[in-house]
Amino acid sequence: MSTDAYARSGVDQHAADRAVAALVGVLRTIDPGRASRSVLGSGHYAAVLEVAPNLGIAVGTDGVGSKLILAEQTGRYDTVGIDCVAMNVNDVVCVGAEPIALLDYLAVERADPAVFAAVAARGR
Amino acid sequence: MNGAYAQSGVDTGAADRGVAALVGVLRSIDTGRASRSVLPSGHYAAVLEVAPNLGIAVGTDGVGSKLIVAEQAGRYDTVGIDCVAMNVNDVVCVGAEPIALLDYLAVEQVDPEVMEAIGVGLKAGAEAAGVEIPGGEVAVLPELIRGHPSPHGFDLTAACFGTVALDALVTGAACRPGDALLASAILAVRYRRAK
Numbered sequence: 417m418s419t420d421a422y423a424r425s426g427v428d429q430h431a432a433d434r435a436v437a438a439l440v441g442v443l444r445t446i447d448p449g450r451a452s453r454s455v456l457g458s459g460h461y462a463a464v465l466e467v468a469p470n471l472g473i474a475v476g477t478d479g480v481g482s483k484l485i486l487a488e489q490t491g492r493y494d495t496v497g498i499d500c501v502a503m504n505v506n507d508v509v510c511v512g513a514e515p516i517a518l519l520d521y522l523a524v525e526r527a528d529p530a531v532f533a534a535v536a537a538r539g540r
Numbered sequence: 541m542n543g544a545y546a547q548s549g550v551d552t553g554a555a556d557r558g559v560a561a562l563v564g565v566l567r568s569i570d571t572g573r574a575s576r577s578v579l580p581s582g583h584y585a586a587v588l589e590v591a592p593n594l595g596i597a598v599g600t601d602g603v604g605s606k607l608i609v610a611e612q613a614g615r616y617d618t619v620g621i622d623c624v625a626m627n628v629n630d631v632v633c634v635g636a637e638p639i640a641l642l643d644y645l646a647v648e649q650v651d652p653e654v655m656e657a658i659g660v661g662l663k664a665g666a667e668a669a670g671v672e673i674p675g676g677e678v679a680v681l682p683e684l685i686r687g688h689p690s691p692h693g694f695d696l697t698a699a700c701f702g703t704v705a706l707d708a709l710v711t712g713a714a715c716r717p718g719d720a721l722l723a724s725a726i727l728a729v730r731y732r733r734a735k
Binding site: 442463 | 555559560565576590596600602640645650653656663667670673675677678679680681684699701703
């Protein structure tokens with residue numbers, strides 16, 4: 417998507433870049449009071465934390481984003497979960513890690529058991 | 541209490557059924573290999589075995605409707621503390637030491653000052669808890685996020701990671717009458733219910 421297309425959909429890419437820089441600029445100064453476990457600099461798709469000799473845990477977080485609007489408009493909720501998993505495992509494999517687990521976070525306007533079950537289902 | 545939730549537009553009965561429907565499917569996931577999970581459901585954090593006697597405790601939580609107070613007050617430098625607290629509190633419940641947290645921030649519009657303030661809160665919370673924040677995600681979703689007031693809406697959640705020796709897991713199984721009780725996060729949760 418071009419910067420113009422983002423702008424037409426209400427997203428100002430330059431403002432977004434400045435805002436992310438403002439947030440990350442603060443987070444980068446965090447002093448946890450002990451040695452950092454991170455073994456990679458920023459700019460990778462996943463962070464890697466050393467948890468034992470020669471063993472790292474690769475961690476990443478991502479969401480489905482505005483593609484969810486299509487699911488809402490079509491009333492089809494059994495495929496967005498595939499996208500959600502893919503976005504996340506794709507990030508973790510980028511550093512050479514084997515993905516083993518995923519935690520989902522689902523915020524809804526209204527609780528609908530049928531929709532919840534569809535979101536969880538593997539929509540083949 | 542259920543009456544108070546209902547008045548604020550949350551049907552806890554429907555929510556419970558919705559979560560049960562979701563979890564019922566997720567519980568049937570077949571990964572094609574042996575599970576790494578060492579705890580059954582019902583704990584505040586999941587624990588994955590990654591090496592002999594070494595588990596990674598993982599949990600995810602968000603600030604939730606308390607964000608509305610931040611939006612209405614125009615004060616954004618404290619919700620990050622709450623976000624970190626909600627997450628590390630879950631991970632320590634299984635006896636793990638939290639080591640890191642990833643934040644996920646979805647915003648209705650981007651405002652560098654607001655996002656810096658959110659970062660200040662996350663930093664304060666992370667330093668108090670002794671965790672680092674080596675990554676995260678920012679999503680600009682004007683069609684999905686609607687603030688109180690708009691366009692200042694946002695959602696702030698995180699995932700927390702900790703380490704735990706598997707022979708030192710806290711599951712509650714060793715609880716006995718007369719044990720001391722430690723509580724955490726009472727103020728925030730009481731506020732959420734009071735709302």
